Amino acid sequence: MTANAQYRLAARPVGLPKPTDWQYTEEPVAEPGDGQFLVQNQYLSLDPAMRGWMNAGKSYLPPVGIGEVMRAMAVGTVVSSKHHGFAEGDVVQGVFGVQKYAISDGTGVSTVDTSLAPAPVHLGTLGSSGFTAYFGLLDIGKPEPGQTVVVSAAAGAVGSIAGQIAKIKGCRAIGIAGGPEKCELLVSQFGFDAAIDYKAGDLRGQLKQHAPDGVDVFFDNVGGEILEAVLARLARGARVIISGAVSQYNTETGARGPANYMQLLVRRASMTGFVVFDYAARYPEATADLAAWLRDGRITSRETIVDGGITAFPETLLGLFAGKNTGKLILAV
């Protein structure tokens, strides 16, 4: 008997998830029924959004229930199948959860073309992170050549791609990240025109220096102080893309809204939220563009792969909120 190892949600966290918020379980690997297949997970996608899924209350997805296997995107291999669309040996991607094995009926599952890029890239640049950057920046941000695009969490999976797409579209790209190493990377690896280290202080002064004519598009993954600083420097008609708010997900003192949101009026600007899953029908379009840019070397994809096995999950997730990764954070199972 092969054992499946899993992390289940044990309690709804207050602030950062504690070890006791998780329950590690083992159970026999299930057999796929008719119309199902069994996947052995190889790579788990670790995303800031996971923190939101752990909260009670309505959001764009239902919360993970107490006692349920934690929700996660993953890439794995089909090890047995009673589904006509998926065969043993297929490399697939889907919401397979924080576990070694998953049973699936194929809903939301796609086959991964590893000739395009290695499997982990399909969780990042060619997966929901890249799609988030692509549709958020292009559909919501509508950047025009010559405009100034600012990206927060710019060394992360989404931000690093958003900045590079901005450059491809002829914009000036400014990245905000924490610490000199990430900032160096933004410029040298990801091709941003300038990097702002929010940990170095005087965020508003740095923004003024690098965006003297204002910010036309802000791709925000962070919220909080960073959002306020950029709102204070918007150009007229600016578009603020609300992609995430990682600074707010683990707050214990109550979330904070941008106190200067009336800059939207002063600058005739908009702030728009989106959820990448709404663009599922257009994923092929994004994949085609992103894969071509990768192939042509116009985009650099970076992954931080933690080779810790499933038991490293709780700690690795905390590393995400501490900003330990650059590019996509992935746990090798």
Next chain:
Amino acid sequence: MTANAQYRLAARPVGLPKPTDWQYTEEPVAEPGDGQFLVQNQYLSLDPAMRGWMNAGKSYLPPVGIGEVMRAMAVGTVVSSKHHGFAEGDVVQGVFGVQKYAISDGTGVSTVDTSLAPAPVHLGTLGSSGFTAYFGLLDIGKPEPGQTVVVSAAAGAVGSIAGQIAKIKGCRAIGIAGGPEKCELLVSQFGFDAAIDYKAGDLRGQLKQHAPDGVDVFFDNVGGEILEAVLARLARGARVIISGAVSQYNTETGARGPANYMQLLVRRASMTGFVVFDYAARYPEATADLAAWLRDGRITSRETIVDGGITAFPETLLGLFAGKNTGKLILAV
């Protein structure tokens, strides 16, 4: 010699304007030079935005300088003219300031057609208040027939018109106002489908009752708690129009942003600011529609005209922030 009476800004207010923030001055009425004319003000427009103009710092208009006559829209009569475009006796509208007489070179001044509606209406429904409602609701809000439109400060000059335009466009209109009298007025006079009294408490419960399927368009003049309550009830793809934030203008504890702004992401919604002056080239279009709707009885225009003369200005302005008016607040000079 005729004396001009004026209110000048003496100090930048902290919180609500105090009597000592104003300086009352008298000086001889000036003679118009070549290309100028002299206006005798009859009606001053009192607007929430005036509070913002009193603050230091960049906004969509430069602040009123200390010692300068307070900025105000007004309707008056030309009493002498050396300007080829304006003749003695013309009824005109412009930014004539809080004073009895103003010298103008015609910049931003338009002639008022009193056959269309009485002069005070040209400061409200056929003036910047009506235009704000018209362009904000239609251009930013893009309401569709059958959708639910919520308006805050709905008994005010802008809100009452926004709600009535929403009805004309086939929407369900819900107004938020303070107190049972205003709420009664919303339904009986302005034709809203429902009214919510924010002073009666349980704002969120009332919203849930009257907008069970969510809010498609929110025309916000208020900010603060009311903005948060409506964000919590947005329908998918909702548009939030940031027209003003009167709850925040006199705060002494620092402005407050909507803590739950991430509802924009959850609901795939947008929040967009605008300034009516940007639509100046399209005012004739708005005037034509609004005048036709007034004539056909599809819009009710309401003005609260305070007959106190120029010295009643400081107190009348405070009444605006206390919500004493319904419809447009006007001071008869």
